[in-house]
Amino acid sequence: MKRKRLSLFAFVIALAFVILGSSAGSGELFLKPDAGAAYASAASAAPQAVKVNAAVPPFSVTVNHVRVNQRNMVSYPLYSVKTRDNAGKEVTYIGYLLSDVFDALGVSGSFSTVAVTEAGGKSIQVTAKLAGESTTLLALRKDGVQFEKSPWFAPCGSGTAEEYVANIVSIEAVGAKLALPLPAPDPDDVFGVDLNINMETIDYWLGRDDVVYRDLRMLFDPAVFEDIGGIADLTQTIEGFTIVPYPYIATISPLPVPGGYNGKTLFTVTWHEDGSIATVKANYLESMVILEELFPVDKPIFLMCGGAGYSSEMRAMLRFLGWNQNLLYVVGPNWTYQGAHSIELVMDSGDPEVGLVYTTWRAVYATIDFTRLHPGTRSVQRAELKPIDPKEPHCILDILAAKKAAEAEAGSSK
Numbered sequence: 343m344k345r346k347r348l349s350l351f352a353f354v355i356a357l358a359f360v361i362l363g364s365s366a367g368s369g370e371l372f373l374k375p376d377a378g379a380a381y382a383s384a385a386s387a388a389p390q391a392v393k394v395n396a397a398v399p400p401f402s403v404t405v406n407h408v409r410v411n412q413r414n415m416v417s418y419p420l421y422s423v424k425t426r427d428n429a430g431k432e433v434t435y436i437g438y439l440l441s442d443v444f445d446a447l448g449v450s451g452s453f454s455t456v457a458v459t460e461a462g463g464k465s466i467q468v469t470a471k472l473a474g475e476s477t478t479l480l481a482l483r484k485d486g487v488q489f490e491k492s493p494w495f496a497p498c499g500s501g502t503a504e505e506y507v508a509n510i511v512s513i514e515a516v517g518a519k520l521a522l523p524l525p526a527p528d529p530d531d532v533f534g535v536d537l538n539i540n541m542e543t544i545d546y547w548l549g550r551d552d553v554v555y556r557d558l559r560m561l562f563d564p565a566v567f568e569d570i571g572g573i574a575d576l577t578q579t580i581e582g583f584t585i586v587p588y589p590y591i592a593t594i595s596p597l598p599v600p601g602g603y604n605g606k607t608l609f610t611v612t613w614h615e616d617g618s619i620a621t622v623k624a625n626y627l628e629s630m631v632i633l634e635e636l637f638p639v640d641k642p643i644f645l646m647c648g649g650a651g652y653s654s655e656m657r658a659m660l661r662f663l664g665w666n667q668n669l670l671y672v673v674g675p676n677w678t679y680q681g682a683h684s685i686e687l688v689m690d691s692g693d694p695e696v697g698l699v700y701t702t703w704r705a706v707y708a709t710i711d712f713t714r715l716h717p718g719t720r721s722v723q724r725a726e727l728k729p730i731d732p733k734e735p736h737c738i739l740d741i742l743a744a745k746k747a748a749e750a751e752a753g754s755s756k
Contacts, residue, residue, distance in 0.1 A: 389477045389498045391421040396436055399488050403480065404512040406449055407546045408523050408538045417750060418442045423477045425498040435496045437481035440513070441474045448521030455516045458495045461509045468497060468505055470515065475499050480513075520546060522553070522642060524668045533650035533672055534657075540674040545681040547644070548582050554643045555580075556636070557676070558588035558652040561702055565602045572648050572677055575700070580646070580676070581683040584706045586636050588652035591710075592622070592659050597651075606712045608632060611659060619662045626715040633663075636708055642669045650675045 398412045398420070415438055422436045440456075456473040459465040472478060481496040482489060495507040527534030539547050547553070563574045579585060588594070589603035593611040596602075608629040612620040624630060637643055637660060645653035653672040661667050691699045 389423050389425040391423050391439065391476050391479075391498075393419045394422045394436060396420050396483070399482060401482065401489070401493055403493060403510060405443055405447055406514055406518060406520055407543050408447055408520075409526070410443060410447060414446060415443065418446060420482075421479065423479060423496070423498040425477070427503065434485055435479050435481040435494070435498060436483040437479035437493060437496065439476065440478045440480055440495075441476075443480055443513075444474075444515060447523075449515050449518045450521065451517065451519035453515040453518040457512075457514045457516055458507045458510055459512045459514075460507050461491055461511050464507075466505065466507060467516075468500075472497050472500055472505070473515070522547070522550070525671050527672065531650075533654040533675075535650055535674045536671050539644065539671055541676065541679045541681070542674075544580065544644075544673055544679070545683055548580070548683055552642065554638055554641050555583040556643060556645055556656075557583040557585045558591075558645060558647040558656055559585065559676075560587040560589055560603065561585070561700075561705075561707070563589070563603065565597055566599045567648065569599045570649070575688070576702075576705070577686070577688040578676070578679070579685050579687065579705055580679065580681070581685055583644075583646060584636075584708055586708045587710075588647065588656050591633070591656065594652070595655060608710065609659070619658055622659060622662060623719060625717065625719060626712075627718040628715050632710065637665070639665055640669075642671065644671050644673045646673050646676050648675060648677050 398415075400412055402409055402411045404410075418438055419442075420436055421439055422434060424432060424434050427433050454470050455467050456470055457465055457467050475497070477498040478500075479494075479496045479498065481494040484494065484496075489509065491509045493510060495505075495510050495513065497505050500506075523538050526537040528537050548555075557576075557579050559576050559579075561576045563576075565574060567574045576585070589605075590607060592607055592609040593613075594602055595611075595613045595617065606625070608624065608626060610621075610623045610625055614620050637656075643660075645656050647653045650672055653674075657670045657672055660670055685704055687701050687705055689699050689701055691697060
């Protein structure tokens with residue numbers, strides 16, 4: 343009996359060594375994995391976005407045809423995301439969530455695809471789901487190094503190297519509704535043509551019920567615009583624009599060419615030498631009625647002409663009279679338009695005896711019949727406008743950013 347107990351004890355001891363030996367082997371395998379197993383384990387862990395404080399370098403990217411830069415995104419946080427490149431190396435991106443960029447621009451509506459284009463012209467498309475993930479960045483830095491020319495598109499949760507794009511110039515949520523940005527006059531353009539809505543982008547902004555479209559050229563302008571490479575006759579306009587000749591609205595400032603119109607006008611305007619308005623005087627009892635109907639005070643107005651001069655003066659006059667400057671856009675010189683919505687107002691008849699035919703009937707034209715108006719000189723008082731401060735919000739991006747900054751400040755003070 344005693345021998346049997348010893349044999350049983352020996353068996354248990356032997357079994358214990360077998361089990362311990364097996365456990366030691368498992369521990370060895372866990373502590374010293376091969377490189378492939380380690381990468382597979384790390385790659386399976388989803389990257390996380392963490393808020394960080396970092397300096398934001400100047401940048402500019404067009405998102406759904408609106409420029410976004412460091413100033414527009416001032417109220418949004420930066421995030422850091424660690425991920426791995428296609429070689430398994432750990433990399434860290436820092437930037438803005440693309441979903442925050444879309445939020446800042448008011449991008450809305452149903453879209454399933456986001457197109458990203460780099461400076462060299464290469465373009466890729468990703469799903470809206472990937473673009474909206476909490477680890478997809480408009481990246482400003484990679485491993486601490488700032489972008490060379492413009493930011494990266496970094497979908498850190500994609501796991502596909504082909505979906506990363508460096509030096510991007512534009513992002514578009516294909517099919518999304520375009521939120522109308524408030525005016526952003528180009529400070530480097532003498533007429534202040536809008537940075538976002540101009541002759542290069544106007545086709546994206548046509549057909550909106552919330553916008554008034556005005557072409558300020560005369561059908562046949564007596565000014566010799568050919569001297570500066572322009573076109574005096576109205577040979578083309580754009581779909582949706584109503585022709586309202588500015589020279590019939592107000593006194594034009596001195597032109598750089600001879601022959602400028604000096605006939606009847608609804609208003610007499612005197613100009614300072616620096617190009618600003620000194621006085622405005624109504625010449626007819628109906629002048630303000632006509633002006634307010636053709637240029638509604640409560641709607642965004644796109645102002646277009648040949649070289650942008652008439653548009654700039656029309657905006658100056660409306661501002662002077664109290665129109666909201668955040669509803670007035672100079673959309674640029676139509677002489678440069680190359681879009682797809684042109685209305686041609688001159689055609690070749692095919693008859694040598696007739697030559698060109700001016701198809702003015704194709705245009706929507708607002709006739710101002712001075713013979714039907716009641717002359718009457720009235721002083722028009724300038725509205726009390728605040729001086730235009732370049733630091734004030736002048737487009738929807740800035741206003742949204744200021745709003746978010748105020749909300750954040752209010753939240754932190756509670």
